[in-house]
Amino acid sequence: MSSHREAPEISKDPVADSSDLYAFVSPDDPDTVTLIANYVPLQLPASGPNFFEFGDDVLYEIHIDANGDARPDVTYQFRFRTELRNDRTFLYNTGPIESLDSENWNRRQFYSVTKVDSHGKSTVLAKNLPCPPCNVGPLSIPDYEKLAEDAVHRLKTGEKVFAGQRADAFFVDLGAIFDLGTLRPFQDKHLVGQNLFNYAGKAVNATDKTNVHSIAIQIPLHMVRRDGKKRVRGRDAGAVIGVWTSASRRQVEVRNNKNGNDVVVGPQVQVSRLGNPLFNEVIVPMAEKDRWNSLPPSEDKRFAEFVATPELGALLPVLYPGLFDNLDALNKTKEPRADLLAILLTGIPDGLIDGFQNNTGELQADMLRLNTAIPPAEKENKFGVVGGDLAGFPNGRRIADDVVSISLRAIAGATVPLVNADFEPDAAAALVEQGLSIKDASAGLLKKFPFLGTPFDGFGNPS
Amino acid sequence: MSRVRYRSQSRPWLSRRKVLALAATGVGVSAASVAGLSLAGENGSDDREKGKPLVLSLRDASEGTFDVFSGEKRLTITDKKLAAQLLKAAGR
Numbered sequence: 001m002s003s004h005r006e007a008p009e010i011s012k013d014p015v016a017d018s019s020d021l022y023a024f025v026s027p028d029d030p031d032t033v034t035l036i037a038n039y040v041p042l043q044l045p046a047s048g049p050n051f052f053e054f055g056d057d058v059l060y061e062i063h064i065d066a067n068g069d070a071r072p073d074v075t076y077q078f079r080f081r082t083e084l085r086n087d088r089t090f091l092y093n094t095g096p097i098e099s100l101d102s103e104n105w106n107r108r109q110f111y112s113v114t115k116v117d118s119h120g121k122s123t124v125l126a127k128n129l130p131c132p133p134c135n136v137g138p139l140s141i142p143d144y145e146k147l148a149e150d151a152v153h154r155l156k157t158g159e160k161v162f163a164g165q166r167a168d169a170f171f172v173d174l175g176a177i178f179d180l181g182t183l184r185p186f187q188d189k190h191l192v193g194q195n196l197f198n199y200a201g202k203a204v205n206a207t208d209k210t211n212v213h214s215i216a217i218q219i220p221l222h223m224v225r226r227d228g229k230k231r232v233r234g235r236d237a238g239a240v241i242g243v244w245t246s247a248s249r250r251q252v253e254v255r256n257n258k259n260g261n262d263v264v265v266g267p268q269v270q271v272s273r274l275g276n277p278l279f280n281e282v283i284v285p286m287a288e289k290d291r292w293n294s295l296p297p298s299e300d301k302r303f304a305e306f307v308a309t310p311e312l313g314a315l316l317p318v319l320y321p322g323l324f325d326n327l328d329a330l331n332k333t334k335e336p337r338a339d340l341l342a343i344l345l346t347g348i349p350d351g352l353i354d355g356f357q358n359n360t361g362e363l364q365a366d367m368l369r370l371n372t373a374i375p376p377a378e379k380e381n382k383f384g385v386v387g388g389d390l391a392g393f394p395n396g397r398r399i400a401d402d403v404v405s406i407s408l409r410a411i412a413g414a415t416v417p418l419v420n421a422d423f424e425p426d427a428a429a430a431l432v433e434q435g436l437s438i439k440d441a442s443a444g445l446l447k448k449f450p451f452l453g454t455p456f457d458g459f460g461n462p463s
Numbered sequence: 464m465s466r467v468r469y470r471s472q473s474r475p476w477l478s479r480r481k482v483l484a485l486a487a488t489g490v491g492v493s494a495a496s497v498a499g500l501s502l503a504g505e506n507g508s509d510d511r512e513k514g515k516p517l518v519l520s521l522r523d524a525s526e527g528t529f530d531v532f533s534g535e536k537r538l539t540i541t542d543k544k545l546a547a548q549l550l551k552a553a554g555r
Contacts, residue, residue, distance in 0.1 A: 250535070251532060251537060252518045252520070252532045254516075254518060263516045263518060265515075265516065265517060265518055265532040265533060265534065265535075266518070266532035266533075266535070266536070266537050267535055267536060267537050268535065
C-alpha cells in the first residue's frame with residue numbers, strides 16, 4: 001500500500017501509522033496548498049463500541065521544507081485529547097449525535113494546532129478544536145456531512161484545518177501485488193500466473209470501504225514559500241516546497257494501571273514518517289524499514305542505493321518474461337537509476353520536462369515535492385506528470401493520482417529517457433498499471449476542503 | 464495507551480520527589496545523597512513538571528550511567544554507587 005502498515009514495527013501501532021500524504025495546490029482556493037496526512041489505516045467501519053480515534057499520546061506533525069535543506073521551515077503539530085462525558089456507560093453515544101457538542105456523544109476528541117518556525121519557535125494557533133465523531137450509522141448520526149462541515153475550522157492566522165475520520169481514497173490491488181507481484185490485468189503474462197490464468201483479470205481495490213483518520217490543513221501559499229511571495233514563476237527555486245509527515249511518541253511509557261494513568265515521559269521519538277508514497281513500502285528493504293521510519297529526510301542519502309537499483313526493477317523482467325527486455329538490459333549495466341534518484345530524492349531539475357521542475361537541490365531526501373506555481377489541472381490525468389499533467393504526482397500528490405501505476409511505470413523504465421536519450425523503454429512500461437482508478441474508491445471525493453469523502457458508516461459496512 | 468481525561472477527575476500523579484524517594488527507600492540510599500545528584504543539562508525546575516513522575520533507566524551499570532526521563536527531556540547522570548545499590552536491590 002502507499003504506506004499502510006509498511007514497516008514491521010509501525011504495523012503493530014496503527015494509531016501512529018501514517019498511511020498516505022497528499023500535497024496539492026487547492027482546486028477550491030488556488031492561492032492555497034492543501035496538505036493531508038492520513039493515519040490509523042484500514043478501519044473497518046463497524047467497530048463499536050470502541051470506534052477509531054487519534055492517539056492522545058502521539059505527536060502528529062506535517063513538515064514543510066522551503067529551502068531544500070530537508071529540514072522543516074514550517075511544522076504544524078497536532079495534539080489530541082479525549083474526553084468522556086459519562087463514565088457509567090459502555091456506549092460511544094447514547095442517542096443521536098446532531099452537533100459537535102451533543103450531550104449524547106460520550107467519547108469526544110479535541111486537538112490543538114501548533115506552528116513551529118525554522119528557529120524552533122512554537123506558537124499555539126488553536127486549542128480545543130473538536131473532531132467529528134466516527135460515522136457510527138444513520139441512526140446515531142442522521143447528517144454526518146453537516147457534522148463534518150462543522151469540524152472544518154478556520155484559524156485566525158489564515159489556515160483551515162480538519163482532523164477526523166474520512167473514507168480512505170487510496171486505491172490499490174494489494175492482494176494481487178503482494179502475491180508474487182501479480183498485476184491482474186497482466187496475470188496471464190506473469191511467470192507463475194500464466195500457469196493459472198489464460199485471461200486478463202480485473203483489479204480489486206483492497207482498501208475500498210475502509211476509513212482512515214485524516215489531518216488536513218489548507219495554508220495560504222505565501223506562508224509556505226521560502227521568500228513569502230504571493231506570486232512566483234514555475235522556474236523559481238522558491239516555488240518548490242518539500243513536504244513530509246511524521247508521528248512521534250514519548251520515549252518512556254510505564255503502565256501502572258492506576259485509574260488508567262500511565263506514566264509517559266521523555267523526549268518525542270519518531271516512529272512513523274511518510275513523504276513520497278511507496279518509498280518505505282517498496283524501495284527500502286524490510287531490515288531497514290523501522291530505522292527509516294525513525295530518521296528525518298535529511299538522512300536519506302543512506303537509502304539512495306535502494307533507489308538507484310530498485311529491487312522491483314530487477315523483479316519485473318523475471319516476473320513478466322519477455323515484456324521488459326530493455327529494462328533487463330539496463331539493469332545489467334548496473335548504472336544507477338538517475339531518473340528515480342531525481343524523482344524521489346532531489347526533485348526533477350529544470351530542462352528535462354517542458355515547463356516543469358520541482359528540484360530542491362542536490363541534497364537527497366524523500367519529500368513530496370510540489371511546485372506551487374503550477375495551478376490545478378482543469379482535467380486531471382491519473383498518471384500525473386507521466387501522463388502529461390504537471391499538477392499531479394510526482395509534483396506533489398493529488399488524491400486521485402494513481403501513484404501505484406505511476407511508480408510501476410517509472411520503475412519499469414518509462415522515465416529513463418529523461419536522463420538517457422538513448423534508452424528505449426519497453427512497450428510494456430507505458431502500458432503497465434494496476435487496473436484501478438479513483439472510481440474504484442466508492443466513497444467518492446468532495447469538491448472542497450478536506451476533499452476526502454464521507455467515511456463509510458458502521459451500519460452499512462460491511463454489508 | 465491513550466490517556467483519557469475524565470472531566471472532573473483529579474490525577475493521582477506521583478511527584479518527582481516521591482519517585483526519587485521511593486527509589487532511595489528501596490535501595491537504602493539516604494535522601495540526602497539522592498538530592499545531591501546533579502542532572503546534567505537541567506537549568507532550574509520546570510513548573511509544568513511539578514507533581515509529575517520521572518523515570519530512571521540504568522543504561523550502563525559498570526559506569527553508573529543513568530538516563531533520567533522527566534517531562535519531555537532526557538538527562539544523563541552518573542552515579543556508580545546508586546547503580547550498584549539498585550543492582551543489589553534487584554537481585555542482580
